[in-house]
Amino acid sequence: MKNRITDLRAEQGWTQAELAQHAGVSRQTINAIETGKFDPSLPLAFRLAKLFGLKIEEIFLNDQ
Amino acid sequence: MQARNEIKASVQLVLWTLAWALTLALAKFGPELLWDEQQVASWAAVAVNFVAGIGWIVAFTRFLRVLDELQRKIMQDALAVTLGVGWVVGFAYVVADGADLGARDVDVAVLPGLMGVVFMIAFAVGRIRYR
Numbered sequence: 001m002k003n004r005i006t007d008l009r010a011e012q013g014w015t016q017a018e019l020a021q022h023a024g025v026s027r028q029t030i031n032a033i034e035t036g037k038f039d040p041s042l043p044l045a046f047r048l049a050k051l052f053g054l055k056i057e058e059i060f061l062n063d064q
Numbered sequence: 065m066q067a068r069n070e071i072k073a074s075v076q077l078v079l080w081t082l083a084w085a086l087t088l089a090l091a092k093f094g095p096e097l098l099w100d101e102q103q104v105a106s107w108a109a110v111a112v113n114f115v116a117g118i119g120w121i122v123a124f125t126r127f128l129r130v131l132d133e134l135q136r137k138i139m140q141d142a143l144a145v146t147l148g149v150g151w152v153v154g155f156a157y158v159v160a161d162g163a164d165l166g167a168r169d170v171d172v173a174v175l176p177g178l179m180g181v182v183f184m185i186a187f188a189v190g191r192i193r194y195r
Binding site: 024029032038040 | 137
């Protein structure tokens with residue numbers, strides 16, 4: 001699953017560690033999501049969407 | 065808050081792990097070295113080790129709960145590999161021994177030792193994989 005986390009994070013001026021702190025996860029988790037190695041759970045996807053003020057489908061793109 | 069919970073759960077897990085290991089050593093070596101094979105003392109040591117083991121399991125469960133979802137996945141993958149290796153190797157040995165295939169007598173401590181090594185390798189692989 002592709003996502004726009006890297007771009008959205010850059011727009012906010014956040015580091016991975018700062019986004020991780022806001023989302024309540026580790027920096028490694030944010031990095032793995034950004035690089036497409038790990039798909040977040042629905043609750044985490046909702047938290048990320050809320051942080052960026054967007055809908056989930058505006059952040060995560062189904063590439064299948 | 066997340067980090068604080070993780071630290072707290074990690075410390076509790078370390079303490080329970082130490083308690084389990086120490087009580088195991090006491091139950092193993094105590095009868096010979098400390099209380100001259102008295103049955104009551106030996107049973108008490110085994111009971112204390114059993115209780116410490118239950119505490120260790122609870123602490124490990126709590127530790128898993130406070131991890132974030134990627135860390136939990138890495139840990140669960142490593143535990144799955146460890147359980148699989150322990151299960152497969154353990155039963156392969158039992159079958160080989162039962163069929164008189166010349167399987168040497170092996171110290172029972174070898175299996176948990178092997179599982180510990182497998183877990184550490186699987187955990188490291190998981191950390192590298194999602195780096």
